[in-house]
Amino acid sequence: MRLNELDERIVQALAEDARRSYADIGAQVGLSAPAVKRRVDRLRAEGAITGFTVRVDPAALGWETEGYVEMFCRHNTSPRDIRHALSRYPEVASASTVTGDADALVQIFASDMRHFERVLERIAGEPFVERTKSVLVLSPLLRRYTATTPDTPA
CATH class of the missing domain: 1.10.10.10 (Winged helix-like DNA-binding domain superfamily/Winged helix DNA-binding domain)
Structure with missing residues (x-):
């Protein structure tokens, strides 16, 4: 619609x-x-509005470290398989298939650097993962939660 x-x-x-x-x-x-x-x-x-929610600062819940992980998967790994595996990790805030060399991009929140490392190691150990590449967020610069359409100026 x-x-x-x-x-x-x-x-x-x-x-x-x-x-x-x-x-x-x-x-x-x-x-x-x-x-x-x-x-x-x-x-x-009609399904245009799927629900109402609250946005909570992850740091207020103890999630002080944020990072993004590019996942490089074995051939024939389906998005469904990736989603199923990642859904088991409470630290995964979002995951998407992407263009480029990586197969998926995963946003992770962790309590600290060691926690992030443990999550990264577990994800890298999934049977379909060939390798990962990660970056840590130093300071979020802009986060939008608005509902603008492509032809609506922000």
């Missing part, structure tokens, strides 16, 4: 703060609170 401009504005408002009231969003987009609620309910029913 493709969102119209009004739905995009509602979704952007919710992406900025999912706890905003329908009345507050309505005032921003020019609709009544009940009209916003009906649109949000429809967007949820």
Whole structure:
């Protein structure tokens, strides 16, 4: 489904703060609170909005170290196999198949450097992994959680 401009504005408002009231969003987009609620309910029913969540600073939970791991896998390793293996690691925040030489890029949060190293060793030890290449994040510079569309300026 493709969102119209009004739905995009509602979704952007919710992406900025999912706890905003329908009345507050309505005032921003020019609709009544009940009209916003009906649109949000429809967007949820159609699958455009998949849920509401909270964003927590990983450091507040003890995850002080962040890194990215490029995974290079044996031939015939499916994305499903990679996803299945990585889903067992609570330290894996995200994983994606990618273009380029690597087969997947994995974002990891760990409590410290030793913890990151142990997770990296376990991932490298998966039967389908040929090698890994990792980088550690020194300082996150920009993280976006908005819901802009490709033709909407950020």
